[in-house]
Amino acid sequence: MPVRLPTPSRSGSGLSYLIAQSYRCLSYPRQARTSFLTLSTHTFSSSKAWKLKSRHSTAMAGLFQLLHMRCSPPNDPQDISFSGKVVLLTGATSGLGFEAAIKILNLGADRLIIGSRDIERGKAARMEIERATHRPNTIKVWELEMSSFQSVKSFTDRVNAELPRLDIALLNAGIWNAAYNQSAEGWEETLQVNTLSTSLLALLLIPKLRRSATATEPAHLSVVSSQKFVRVKAETLQTDDLLLPHLNQQVNFNGPKQYSISKLLLEFMVKKIAGLSRNEDGSHPLIVNTVSPGFCASGLGRQYNQWYEKCFMWLFTKLLARTSEEGSRSLVSATVQGVESQGKCWYSDTYVNESRALTTGPHAEELQEKVWAEVIAVLEEEAPEVSIISRGVYQGV
Numbered sequence: 001m002p003v004r005l006p007t008p009s010r011s012g013s014g015l016s017y018l019i020a021q022s023y024r025c026l027s028y029p030r031q032a033r034t035s036f037l038t039l040s041t042h043t044f045s046s047s048k049a050w051k052l053k054s055r056h057s058t059a060m061a062g063l064f065q066l067l068h069m070r071c072s073p074p075n076d077p078q079d080i081s082f083s084g085k086v087v088l089l090t091g092a093t094s095g096l097g098f099e100a101a102i103k104i105l106n107l108g109a110d111r112l113i114i115g116s117r118d119i120e121r122g123k124a125a126r127m128e129i130e131r132a133t134h135r136p137n138t139i140k141v142w143e144l145e146m147s148s149f150q151s152v153k154s155f156t157d158r159v160n161a162e163l164p165r166l167d168i169a170l171l172n173a174g175i176w177n178a179a180y181n182q183s184a185e186g187w188e189e190t191l192q193v194n195t196l197s198t199s200l201l202a203l204l205l206i207p208k209l210r211r212s213a214t215a216t217e218p219a220h221l222s223v224v225s226s227q228k229f230v231r232v233k234a235e236t237l238q239t240d241d242l243l244l245p246h247l248n249q250q251v252n253f254n255g256p257k258q259y260s261i262s263k264l265l266l267e268f269m270v271k272k273i274a275g276l277s278r279n280e281d282g283s284h285p286l287i288v289n290t291v292s293p294g295f296c297a298s299g300l301g302r303q304y305n306q307w308y309e310k311c312f313m314w315l316f317t318k319l320l321a322r323t324s325e326e327g328s329r330s331l332v333s334a335t336v337q338g339v340e341s342q343g344k345c346w347y348s349d350t351y352v353n354e355s356r357a358l359t360t361g362p363h364a365e366e367l368q369e370k371v372w373a374e375v376i377a378v379l380e381e382e383a384p385e386v387s388i389i390s391r392g393v394y395q396g397v
């Protein structure tokens, strides 16, 4: 028998309407999904008050989008096999990475290498993951501090020396800092962890990944991004100076904005790396993409710990977040996508719409080249092999 959904009053304020809608959607997710979407589309298109002209309505549109996302989690990739595969995963000590590790082992991976900045925390996660999957002695925990280029280099040296092959690399470690914090190497931490070190790690892993590919099975490099990159405004990147030193200054720092910018720059880097992964004969030995899990309950916002921030986060998460398990589904399914996903951002079983992002449009190429040139210049200083890998040359690396 069809369930009658309570109809929220249309006369209340935007917030009460949203809360009523949230309640409706969360209480009857399956039935509400279609009607909710129809109703919200109708609401946005027919009522002047809800037109996406003001900042208020844009924010409401964002909230509706989150609600829809919360009510329609991505498919759980249970019908794939990682049997025989060697997988590398960063950021597996909590949240999405931890849940992804469980899935990867349940899907039969031969070996899982976890990069963790704290070996004890990494070992504790290993115990829990192995216990949950009944796959003892499958995980290795290797030290990786993403706020240090030297640590990234040592980690990839170890990958090259000790792993016979590497089929999948899922680069998930990331941060969302509230306060300005500089790494020992002089970079604002969000920028270093999310953009610079993740790009360095990706570049240094490419030769090994390419060598592990077979004629029928490409290797995969998936990098965890965030669809927040779509909302970055061109003004925030405007400077007569170089972009990275500009973003590195404390006066230009704003936690949430810096997070989105760090992921936008990462998108540019990954798109360019994907462009390099095609062989001259047109074959693709390596699939390179990014993945956005959507808003998920995890430890990511742990630095926003003022009482009012905690209250807001708690409510926001309760109403609108996916679980980490749901988000991790996208992380895992990103690593089995085909050549059509090259350079794209995988999100909820499809791809992020980038039509309004700085990654498309008239200045996208110019901006991408600027970001690429600046990031590569920084990374070459730290690891000379970057200069040949970034030109698409992999022999002897």
Ligand SMILES: NC(=O)c1ccc[n+]([C@@H]2O[C@H](COP(=O)([O-])OP(=O)(O)OC[C@H]3O[C@@H](n4cnc5c(N)ncnc54)[C@H](OP(=O)(O)O)[C@@H]3O)[C@@H](O)[C@H]2O)c1
Pocket (backbone or CB within 6 Å): 090, 091, 092, 093, 094, 095, 096, 097, 115, 116, 117, 118, 121, 144, 145, 146, 147, 172, 173, 174, 175, 193, 224, 225, 226, 227, 292, 293, 294, 295, 296, 297, 298, 299, 300, 301
């Ligand atoms: N949750 C969301 O709503 C959401 C949405 C979009 C994208 N994402 C992305 O998803 C990824 C995972 O985030 P999460 O939500 O699962 O957050 P999380 O629970 O905070 O997990 C972050 C992971 O990254 C690791 N990490 C952080 N800084 C590191 C460093 N300097 N060196 C090495 N490892 C480091 C953490 O290790 P420690 O245990 O050592 O701290 C942890 O394992 C991030 O890239 C994030 O940007 C999350």
